[in-house]
Amino acid sequence: xxxxxxxxxxxxxxxxxxxxxxxxxxxxxxxxxxxxxxxxxxxxxxxxxxxxxxxxxxxxxxxxxxxxxxxxxxxxxxxxxxxxxxxxxxxxxxxxxxxxxxxxxxxxxxxxxxxxxxxxxxxx
Numbered sequence: 001x002x003x004x005x006x007x008x009x010x011x012x013x014x015x016x017x018x019x020x021x022x023x024x025x026x027x028x029x030x031x032x033x034x035x036x037x038x039x040x041x042x043x044x045x046x047x048x049x050x051x052x053x054x055x056x057x058x059x060x061x062x063x064x065x066x067x068x069x070x071x072x073x074x075x076x077x078x079x080x081x082x083x084x085x086x087x088x089x090x091x092x093x094x095x096x097x098x099x100x101x102x103x104x105x106x107x108x109x110x111x112x113x114x115x116x117x118x119x120x121x122x123x124x
Contacts (some may be wrong), residue, residue, distance in 0.1 A: 005071065007044030009053070012067040014042040016060045019100055031055040 017027050017038075024035040024042070031052065040046035041056075048056065055062045102110060 003047070006047050008071050009048055009067045010042040010044040012069070013038075013048070013056060015096065016062060016066065017042075018096060019103075019121040020060060020114075021100070022060075027056070027059060030059040060071070 015023070024038040028035040028038045032054075032055075037046065041052075053064055053067060057066065060066075064113050102113070105113060
């Protein structure tokens with residue numbers, strides 16, 4: 001049975017890998033394991049050791065603490081009634097694709113798009 005912490009860490013690995021446009025095979029090759037092991041980490045079926053998590057963080061260009069962000073606070077953040085945000089924003093494919101597309105836009109245009117989105121959400 002998977003532990004909720006292992007599932008959370010695996011989910012954070014998967015989302016960061018996806019945001020970087022990296023395949024499981026590429027991540028596995030970069031840290032010296034097979035893609036099937038990456039799959040097991042991402043589903044939470046296998047625990048990620050501290051040294052392996054360190055290697056994954058280096059390849060995915062994040063601090064190790066990134067994988068634990070939001071742990072325990074997830075339920076409290078989404079209890080507000082009427083919230084239209086998904087319970088797990090990082091698990092929402094549409095949101096992830098939007099984020100990936102957003103960061104593909106050159107910085108100056110991205111800033112203007114961000115300002116426009118903020119104005120639109122304020123008047124909604």
